[in-house]
Amino acid sequence: QAARDEELLGLCLLPGETLDGVRVHLRGNVELTEELPLALRHGAEGVGLFRSEFLYLNRSAPPGEEEQLSAYRAVLEAMAPQPVTIRSLDLGGDKLAPEINISDELNPALGLRAVRFSLKERRLFKTQLRAIFRASAFGQARLMLPMISGVAELWACRELCEEVKAELTAEGVAYDPGLPIGIMIEIPSAALIADLLAREVDFFSVGTNDLIQYFLAVDRGNEHVAYLYEPLHPAILRALRLICQAARAASIPVGMCGEMASDPLYTLVLLGLGFDELSMNPPSIPRVKEVLRQVRRSEGEDLLEQLLTLPTASEINRCLEDEMTRRFPVLFRPPAP
Amino acid sequence: QAARDEELLGLCLLPGETLDGVRVHLRGNVELTEELPLALRHGAEGVGLFRSEFLYLNRSAPPGEEEQLSAYRAVLEAMAPQPVTIRSLDLGGDKLAPEINISDELNPALGLRAVRFSLKERRLFKTQLRAIFRASAFGQARLMLPMISGVAELWACRELCEEVKAELTAEGVAYDPGLPIGIMIEIPSAALIADLLAREVDFFSVGTNDLIQYFLAVDRGNEHVAYLYEPLHPAILRALRLICQAARAASIPVGMCGEMASDPLYTLVLLGLGFDELSMNPPSIPRVKEVLRQVRRSEGEDLLEQLLTLPTASEINRCLEDEMTRRFPVLFRPPAP
Ligand SMILES: [Mg+2]
Numbered sequence: 036q037a038a039r040d041e042e043l044l045g046l047c048l049l050p051g052e053t054l055d056g057v058r059v060h061l062r063g064n065v066e067l068t069e070e071l072p073l074a075l076r077h078g079a080e081g082v083g084l085f086r087s088e089f090l091y092l093n094r095s096a097p098p099g100e101e102e103q104l105s106a107y108r109a110v111l112e113a114m115a116p117q118p119v120t121i122r123s124l125d126l127g128g129d130k131l132a133p134e135i136n137i138s139d140e141l142n143p144a145l146g147l148r149a150v151r152f153s154l155k156e157r158r159l160f161k162t163q164l165r166a167i168f169r170a171s172a173f174g175q176a177r178l179m180l181p182m183i184s185g186v187a188e189l190w191a192c193r194e195l196c197e198e199v200k201a202e203l204t205a206e207g208v209a210y211d212p213g214l215p216i217g218i219m220i221e222i223p224s225a226a227l228i229a230d231l232l233a234r235e236v237d238f239f240s241v242g243t244n245d246l247i248q249y250f251l252a253v254d255r256g257n258e259h260v261a262y263l264y265e266p267l268h269p270a271i272l273r274a275l276r277l278i279c280q281a282a283r284a285a286s287i288p289v290g291m292c293g294e295m296a297s298d299p300l301y302t303l304v305l306l307g308l309g310f311d312e313l314s315m316n317p318p319s320i321p322r323v324k325e326v327l328r329q330v331r332r333s334e335g336e337d338l339l340e341q342l343l344t345l346p347t348a349s350e351i352n353r354c355l356e357d358e359m360t361r362r363f364p365v366l367f368r369p370p371a372p
Numbered sequence: 373q374a375a376r377d378e379e380l381l382g383l384c385l386l387p388g389e390t391l392d393g394v395r396v397h398l399r400g401n402v403e404l405t406e407e408l409p410l411a412l413r414h415g416a417e418g419v420g421l422f423r424s425e426f427l428y429l430n431r432s433a434p435p436g437e438e439e440q441l442s443a444y445r446a447v448l449e450a451m452a453p454q455p456v457t458i459r460s461l462d463l464g465g466d467k468l469a470p471e472i473n474i475s476d477e478l479n480p481a482l483g484l485r486a487v488r489f490s491l492k493e494r495r496l497f498k499t500q501l502r503a504i505f506r507a508s509a510f511g512q513a514r515l516m517l518p519m520i521s522g523v524a525e526l527w528a529c530r531e532l533c534e535e536v537k538a539e540l541t542a543e544g545v546a547y548d549p550g551l552p553i554g555i556m557i558e559i560p561s562a563a564l565i566a567d568l569l570a571r572e573v574d575f576f577s578v579g580t581n582d583l584i585q586y587f588l589a590v591d592r593g594n595e596h597v598a599y600l601y602e603p604l605h606p607a608i609l610r611a612l613r614l615i616c617q618a619a620r621a622a623s624i625p626v627g628m629c630g631e632m633a634s635d636p637l638y639t640l641v642l643l644g645l646g647f648d649e650l651s652m653n654p655p656s657i658p659r660v661k662e663v664l665r666q667v668r669r670s671e672g673e674d675l676l677e678q679l680l681t682l683p684t685a686s687e688i689n690r691c692l693e694d695e696m697t698r699r700f701p702v703l704f705r706p707p708a709p
């Protein structure tokens with residue numbers, strides 16, 4: 036085990052690259068500045084998902100612009116010159132300060148949350164956008180909008196970004212005018228119109244946890260139906276393919292920041308789909324990289340084609356497990372009987 | 373107004389048919405036997421959605437086989453020789469008798485409901501299936517399964533149907549061995565694998581209310597986000613197209629039983645998509661038929677192509693309203709300013 040640990044540690048220093056030279060950026064999902072050293076130690080090439088929710092939770096009033104600026108700036112400076120993707124507030128109203136609390140929703144997962152909430156509480160949203168744009172002067176920042184369901188919503192967010200940029204320019208405050216603006220693809224409608232959305236943004240990041248939940252109409256936190264939450268449902272594979280094809284056609288990068296990205300069982304398939312970036316909890320990076328460095332993209336593409344012929348999640352799962360166990364007997368040793 | 377009422381009433385007696393001879397069956401959504409005369413008076417060619425929930429509500433124990441049989445038989449006999457599509461129980465556990473009540477779900481819309489509930493409470497399900505199969509001896513019955521998300525779930529239901537048929541045969545009880553078995557398409561995953569599902573069933577019926585909700589991740593009963601519930605979101609049009617194409621490729625009929633079917637604004641688009649059946653609250657039938665009888669399928673196809681080039685629901689909506697107002701100034705007079 037000690038030798039194995041050493042081996043994984045050694046992987047941290049090597050690039051995320053396939054045998055045939057395809058670069059896949061392996062980044063960290065991070066919430067607190069204190070987690071950054073861990074991310075760097077595991078070889079994260081930047082932060083693919085910086086969650087801003089912690090700033091808003093457990094307090095009586097939302098955080099001001101200066102407080103947010105210093106939080107974002109700290110992360111950007113710690114990771115420079117690597118990029119940090121800051122996700123705008125991804126909460127439901129039920130989690131926030133009492134004055135803006137909305138707690139009477141029958142189905143909060145289908146309710147006022149994330150960008151919907153931000154667009155309703157525009158002052159709150161604008162404060163966050165100002166802090167993110169100002170922080171962009173101190174590193175490689177990217178802005179990511181969660182729960183986008185259509186083009187009109189995206190336009191509304193971009194308009195607010197333009198307002199913020201104009202204000203900062205007028206105030207003589209520094210920011211990166213080319214700050215990339217991207218969206219999470221985590222709502223089924225966004226997957227189906229990925230081609231229309233790809234024209235309007237600088238990058239995609241697939242949030243598989245929500246994407247799977249909504250595509251299958253399953254709350255995976257609900258024990259009665261959690262068995263239906265299947266990352267390898269054929270509809271999910273097809274949706275991921277639609278999203279990646281749309282990104283490629285528009286020449287924008289596409290990443291994944293859901294849990295699926297962190298499981299090496301899926302790495303070869305995600306490579307075959309064409310993902311440019313996988314963002315995960317940092318300790319998962321070495322194992323994903325280990326798979327990545329021993330395969331070619333064409334192998335991923337072939338495997339994907341094979342999986343796409345199967346009609347059920349359990350058949351796809353079995354086929355993938357067989358294939359990965361055959362290729363990587365040490366990594367995917369089947370559980371002892 | 374009296375002349376107009378007379379005109380609509382006259383339509384009740386005419387077939388649902390386009391100028392170029394395409395038959396679209398206009399059927400009724402019905403819950404109680406008492407509603408059948410109303411459906412017949414409005415020219416319903418059978419019942420496209422017979423809701424069985426009323427049998428289960430507001431009582432201390434679920435209904436037995438004999439009670440259900442007589443309810444289904446009454447509807448079948450009243451509508452014969454027209455078909456009646458009986459939907460198996462489409463409830464969440466929270467609505468049922470206390471002994472099987474599940475009321476602790478955080479997101480009931482993503483929880484244990486409809487066919488998921490039936491597959492968990494197999495005795496309850498089997499009782500209902502036995503009643504439906506037995507009733508099929510008395511008319512043109514069809515069985516429709518709600519909330520199917522994938523092929524495996526469908527197989528589980530079909531297996532139970534086979535069990536029921538074998539039992540009835542062994543008992544010497546009459547039933548229709550060719551009873552058509554279809555599914556509602558109302559979960560995004562089902563839309564994306566409509567081709568895989570079409571091979572396994574006798575018909576599709578699209579439940580637009582839920583399909584739209586899940587595709588857009590919007591609870592339309594939630595006032596804060598109801599504005600996002602858009603039947604003409606481009607992702608919805610694309611999903612409907614996928615479903616209809618899959619049905620056509622497998623040569624099975626495809627219907628719609630959500631509210632979208634009952635609004636004449638959508639009739640020409642639904643014709644263009646290729647729907648064979650529209651099922652609605654009976655009083656809506658004459659107005660839908662009025663549109664249907666004045667158009668050609670190719671006109672619907674052309675309109676659909678035009679709508680599919682637009683990137684947002686509001687643009688699609690405006691284009692459709694303009695077109696329908698132009699064609700049918702009396703039906704779609706714009707609201708007074
Ligand atoms: Mg999410």
Ligand SMILES: [Mg+2]
Nearest residue numbers: 518558579582
């Ligand atoms: Mg439904």
